Amino acid sequence: MSEWEEASPSVIHIAEQLIEKYHPWLRDARIGFVFRDEAQQSLGRLILAQAQKVTAKLQVYLEFDFLIWVSKEDWEGKLTDAQREALIDHELCHCVKRLDTDTWAIRPHDVQEFWQIIERHGLWSSDLHNGREAMERAIQAELPLGQVKRAGKVASVSLKNIGDWGSLHDDLLEEARRFAEEEGEITVTKLQRKFKIAYSRASSLLNLIQTVASEPGE
């Protein structure tokens, strides 16, 4: 299982600068950063960071609207300054306010496509063509900045709360959630069998499926 730590001040500093420059609507958001010891492996890909919405239930322990974890190993040892900035900018792009419901949400990627397809067929779909524009119009561009109250904060999740965060996280969560959707009805035993895990982990996974907001942004 992954180890969690307080994120370093360099993460907070870069995030604050990026919010002022490119994501001013996030001045109202409470964003917590946490270090994970290393990147997450997912189907052969490395995930260096992940943004997640904090649900109302979880806000009891974690007074944030979003939590973003960053791989400490990559942040401290592998990424250049420019890459660090791109990584945090990317995660912040996942964090938006929905204008229709006035709630914070995780926005999916504008473009989901294989390199080979773009190479062979160009921007063949309307998604690829208009996706970005449509998305920005719908979500952020119309948010009048006059309404931004600057009530938010960017902070490292405190040591005191990191344990709570750790207990709310499981690398199998997304897969388990998909499995639960396919199955319709999900039980601890089904999870145990599917993922070959012990009862205690399956039972805490089931609890997570029911509490933690879906669709984290990688």
Ligand SMILES: [Zn+2]
């Ligand atoms: Zn992403």
